[in-house]
Amino acid sequence: MSVLVLGTFDGVHIAHRQLINEAKKTGKRIIVCTFSKPFANSPVLLSPQEKISLLKQQGVDEVFMQDPESVKNIMPEEYIKSLVEKFKPKYIVTGFNHRFGKNASGTLATLSFLGKKYGFILITVPPVSVEGQLVSSTHIRSLLLNGKIESANLLLDRYYQIQGKVVKGKQIGTEIGFPTANVEISDNKLIPQCAVYATLVKLNNRLYKGMTNIGFNETVSENNSLTVETHILGFDGDVYGKNIEILFLKKVRDDKKFESLEDLKSQLSDDALLINAYIDTIKK
Numbered sequence: 001m002s003v004l005v006l007g008t009f010d011g012v013h014i015a016h017r018q019l020i021n022e023a024k025k026t027g028k029r030i031i032v033c034t035f036s037k038p039f040a041n042s043p044v045l046l047s048p049q050e051k052i053s054l055l056k057q058q059g060v061d062e063v064f065m066q067d068p069e070s071v072k073n074i075m076p077e078e079y080i081k082s083l084v085e086k087f088k089p090k091y092i093v094t095g096f097n098h099r100f101g102k103n104a105s106g107t108l109a110t111l112s113f114l115g116k117k118y119g120f121i122l123i124t125v126p127p128v129s130v131e132g133q134l135v136s137s138t139h140i141r142s143l144l145l146n147g148k149i150e151s152a153n154l155l156l157d158r159y160y161q162i163q164g165k166v167v168k169g170k171q172i173g174t175e176i177g178f179p180t181a182n183v184e185i186s187d188n189k190l191i192p193q194c195a196v197y198a199t200l201v202k203l204n205n206r207l208y209k210g211m212t213n214i215g216f217n218e219t220v221s222e223n224n225s226l227t228v229e230t231h232i233l234g235f236d237g238d239v240y241g242k243n244i245e246i247l248f249l250k251k252v253r254d255d256k257k258f259e260s261l262e263d264l265k266s267q268l269s270d271d272a273l274l275i276n277a278y279i280d281t282i283k284k
Contacts, residue, residue: 001028001090002029003091005060006094006100007032008035009034009051013156014155014157015095015136019125030062031063032062034051034055034064034066036065036067038137039072043188043190047186075102076106079101080101080114091120092122093123094124094125095125135155141190147251147254149251161248162183164228166241179231181239182228185228194214194226196255199247200279201247202244209233209234210233210275211231211271212246213228214226214228216255233276
């Protein structure tokens with residue numbers, strides 16, 4: 001016997017963890033039935049691999065992940081019947097607003113009816129709020145896109161992070177004394193608002209202080225290519241071709257165009273001092 005937990009689980013945020021906590025109370029083997037991306041095709045907070053890793057860290061025994069495209073035309077009862085036949089659950093756990101099946105036509109009332117028909121007990125979890133903010137993946141995406149990193153982190157209960165391989169950029173940062181790691185990000189990963197951020201950088205299993213700029217490099221380039229560039233404070237090694245993780249702590253200032261490289265260098269010096277001091281305060 002098992003307990004199934006249904007949801008998209010993008011972010012594995014505080015409300016998602018409440019679903020898992022309810023599943024743990026049943027004492028059954030926990031299987032999360034989720035999807036590789038949101039049905040609305042929104043930018044994702046987590047890659048499939050990141051999602052599986054975080055769910056396993058929360059005590060989930062198995063993650064059953066599907067592509068939304070493969071199930072979007074399946075009628076609600078047919079979809080639930082397939083899960084029941086595959087996993088034979090004693091319980092199914094969902095959030096208060098869970099919808100499923102073709103055109104999201106399946107509701108909690110549908111699940112309750114199907115529970116009686118197929119012999120499982122439905123457990124629903126009410127809305128979760130933190131400091132007056134309703135916890136949802138949609139709200140967290142909005143916060144990140146508006147540079148409200150600290151609020152997003154509060155709802156995630158962890159630092160929002162992106163990871164990728166360091167690729168060669170224009171190397172302007174090196175010329176002015178602030179070499180940066182230019183990170184290649186997957187197309188569907190949510191990138192926070194264009195700005196400068198205090199970050200932590202995980203490299204070779206060590207954490208470094210970081211100054212991360214998300215923007216279009218208007219001071220040195222006329223192209224429209226968005227870049228994520230991080231100056232790793234106190235590090236001068238070669239990082240090209242390596243994978244790094246960037247953990248976002250706080251927005252420092254908006255991204256802007258400077259009149260000259262000297263003006264940019266002066267601003268980066270000020271940013272580095274501020275970020276270094278800020279990270280020291282949160283580490284104490």
